[in-house]
Amino acid sequence: SQKIEQNSEALNIQEGKTATLTCNYTNYSPAYLQWYRQDPGRGPVFLLLIRENEKEKRKERLKVTFDTTLKQSLFHITASQPADSATYLCALAPSPGGATNKLIFGTGTLLAVQP
Amino acid sequence: DAGVTQSPTHLIKTRGQHVTLRCSPISGHKSVSWYQQVLGQGPQFIFQYYEKEERGRGNFPDRFSARQFPNYSSELNVNALLLGDSALYLCASSLVHLQDYGYTFGSGTRLTVV
Numbered sequence: 001s002q003k004i005e006q007n008s009e010a011l012n013i014q015e016g017k018t019a020t021l022t023c024n025y026t027n028y029s030p031a032y033l034q035w036y037r038q039d040p041g042r043g044p045v046f047l048l049l050i051r052e053n054e055k056e057k058r059k060e061r062l063k064v065t066f067d068t069t070l071k072q073s074l075f076h077i078t079a080s081q082p083a084d085s086a087t088y089l090c091a092l093a094p095s096p097g098g099a100t101n102k103l104i105f106g107t108g109t110l111l112a113v114q115p
Numbered sequence: 116d117a118g119v120t121q122s123p124t125h126l127i128k129t130r131g132q133h134v135t136l137r138c139s140p141i142s143g144h145k146s147v148s149w150y151q152q153v154l155g156q157g158p159q160f161i162f163q164y165y166e167k168e169e170r171g172r173g174n175f176p177d178r179f180s181a182r183q184f185p186n187y188s189s190e191l192n193v194n195a196l197l198l199g200d201s202a203l204y205l206c207a208s209s210l211v212h213l214q215d216y217g218y219t220f221g222s223g224t225r226l227t228v229v
Contacts, residue, residue, distance in 0.1 A: 004157075036220075041225075042222050043205050043207075043221050043223050044158065044205070044218075044220050045220070046217025047217075049216065049217055089157050089158075091157075102160035103158075103160065103218070105150075105157030105158045105159070107155070
């Protein structure tokens with residue numbers, strides 16, 4: 001069956017350290033993968049998109065990698081701050097070829113950055 | 116510019132009732148998608164509309180329906196509400212119907228069915 005898995009347990013790290021979040025998928029051939037941040041009671045906020053032919057994408061303190069062989073994406077936040085505390089969602093777009101235009105989301109990983 | 120606007124923000128309904136949720140996309144965005152997010156889970160795709168036509172439908176029963184209006188705003192309707200329909204309903208808008216860019220989500224409508 002098709003699945004997207006993210007770290008089910010909360011990730012607790014110290015301020016200033018690098019947070020690394022994992023997204024693994026099975027039985028998909030995604031054209032691209034996206035990462036979103038979600039705060040309690042709010043809608044997800046788009047952070048980064050990486051395409052299947054890209055290995056790495058950076059934006060300020062954020063870095064995403066995409067390994068289509070391992071079927072895995074890693075999301076890094078360097079020099080983490082308490083304000084980075086939130087739930088981070090990965091979402092993939094199933095391979096184009098059909099009419100679907102949906103995103104498939106993982107369950108999210110709760111990140112807590114301690115001061 | 117205003118972001119994606121959803122109304123109402125909170126709603127309490129009784130089992131068996133009907134509900135209508137509304138969404139106004141960012142000005143210029145022609146694509147609207149609806150997602151359901153149950154507590155502790157990621158958002159789950161319900162519908163996508165582009166240029167007033169349905170472009171995608173998720174694995175939801177026929178009790179769920181939607182439409183997009185000429186001004187690109189959208190409504191999500193749910194009939195015969197069940198307790199399991201309690202969730203955060205999210206609307207997302209984008210410039211094009213392909214998911215090549217990130218979506219902009221609204222803050223959602225929190226629906227509680229009692």
